[in-house]
């Protein structure tokens with residue numbers, strides 16, 4: 001069995017950071033949660049939403065799945081893990097924001113791109129990522145000659161738009177958005193640079209929201225007070 005000591009010392013550090021230095025936090029958390037936002041992210045180990053946003057317990061209601069996808073509103077006898085999480089966040093917790101957080105180098109979107117060549121992945125993955133089939137088809141139509149990595153980056157962004165569109169098929173999401181009680185956001189995180197973009201409805205582009213990290217220059221460091 002692999003050594004999990006690293007995770008245990010992580011828990012101890014977390015306790016110290018969030019409980020040791022903030023005695024009120026535990027009391028507040030026991031009373032309930034009132035997160036501002038539902039964040040729908042990918043399962044990918046490189047894009048942990050709480051780590052990326054530096055959030056504390058109680059800040060974010062997080063739903064993660066392969067390729068951060070939202071299926072359309074569809075009632076059936078299947079098990080609706082994603083839809084029930086969205087329902088809980090919107091109808092019970094009454095979050096004011098839903099953020100769909102996509103990312104570069106997404107394996108789920110990679111599987112979706114592969115499926116265009118008749119290679120469906122796994123027992124469940126292929127069908128799941130097919131939620132964004134329209135995004136893949138649009139990208140392949142617009143850039144049929146590749147290259148494959150550019151197609152994948154474009155599809156990662158298009159798939160976020162599919163999820164935002166599908167969110168609006170849930171009647172209680174649509175109602176709250178139309179009343180101005182709920183805002184939907186499409187974010188795209190670049191794994192290689194840390195840059196964050198957002199979908200700008202006015203321009204139809206993914207514009208920069210948080211620029212990539214650049215270390216302070218030597219001059220700035222010398223000028224800053226000590």
Ligand SMILES: [Zn+2]
Pocket residue numbers: 042043044066067068103105106107108109
């Ligand atoms: Zn992913």
